[in-house]
Amino acid sequence: MAHKRPNFFYHLHPPTLPAREARFGYTFGLGGISLLLFLVLGVTGVLEMFIYVPTLADAAESVRQITYLAPFGWLLRNMHYWAGQMMVGAVILHMARVVLSGGYKGRRFNWLIGMALLALTLLLDFTGYVLRWDQDTAWALVTGTNLVNTIPGIGPALYRVLVGGQAVGQATLLRFYAWHVIGLAFAAAVLSTWHSFRVRRDGGISHADPAGRPAPRVGREQLVRTESIAALLTLAVLVGLSIFANAPLGPAADLTVPVAAARAPWFFIWVQELLRGVSPFLAGVLAPLAVLTLLSILPYVFDRRLAGIGEWFNRPGRLAQGVFLVIAALVTALTVRGLLR
């Protein structure tokens, strides 16, 4: 029988994988789902670029052309919106899975790449949110960039580089557009490729070899099948959401009109809540940086051991899991408080 060359999707995986960890119930496919949503965002985003105009006068109008006039534009924009929100969720859940099942053990550098990808995902979602250019997003942009201004020393210089002038205006929208469609997106594409490559290079999904003998393994076709099902289900959820729930679209931004209430995008509501009580630099700059730093050093400071790899709530990793869960609980509590307001 002639040897059949594996197709591209088989080629991405090692020939065999540990049986226990290849099951859907271990990873929930969250890393792969994030990657799939990133690809969907790339495709739908490029399509939106054919109509979207990043100018103060036309931005909101061109979003309406996509939404109301272009055939299936509403579906396209809804899919881009929902894929973005789902990706933020999938990335955060993926991180939680890796912490709680000791997946970072022995692959600390890939954990750091993952942290960079988390930051990039949030920045991509925020810059995209601004491009919508309605009243909500305009004030998120004003407060977000003014936070940069509060950094001692380099703040004002950084603000002008970010905003492209003395105050938020045309240059700001264009700069955020460039960051969103290529600057940040390219960095995220490179890092997610590297992130996936590191998993492959480290021998596939993290797993434990039970005492002495190697763990039972399955062929990669089994994993590819599971991944295909997960991908189809993800796309079904995405298209379903996009058909039944419209992406928000408020009145066009006008930086001279006060609004009754301005809410941050949902993943920054916890920062907005902190800002209500704590000084801007502390709440808006140091707190998010502290969260990112604490998460980054988990495998370097709180759990340096290899024992417990691939084991949910493993004993050696209790401290790291505790730190993560406390951060997650605080952020969730603040978010809920902001949502109920």
Place this chain on the structure above:
Amino acid sequence: MTDRNDRTCEKTGPEARSTSAEPPPHPDRREFLAWLTRGSLVAVSALALGQVARYFSYESAGEAPSVIPVGKPVTFTAGTLTYVGAARAYVGHDSGGLYAIDAVCTHLGCLVEQKIGEGFACPCHGSRFAADGQVQNGPAGKPLRHLALDLNPDGQVVVERSQPVAPEARLGANS
């Protein structure tokens, strides 16, 4: 990485057999060249990045006008407080005359909204200000600015956004 490359060179190079057993002839020279290569790469990258940062600091448009005409004095009748979008300020008229309060919140720059009753509230983080701009409760730390008012040659009231004044300052009814 350098090691691996060296090894490949030794295996495939023309004089592979004769040199493989001996140490390289000038180890310090090699080291120096490697250091020079890395050093120049770092230096060139740093210089280029510095220029990229300068490129980003370019600002195309000039500053927005800071003196903004808002209308004839008679449009601001006694006892009223009117929001003027072009100036991003509230123009009021009390017993002393006309005055302007900056609508830009001193916390993070959202525009404060006039509250039914008295005073202002920020929609972004909930700061409250009294009718004269004083902070009633946080997170804002500074009161809303009072802006200078003047009359231009056309007889229009102008708000001077770049010129804060004391809260008592009024554009007199006699002027």
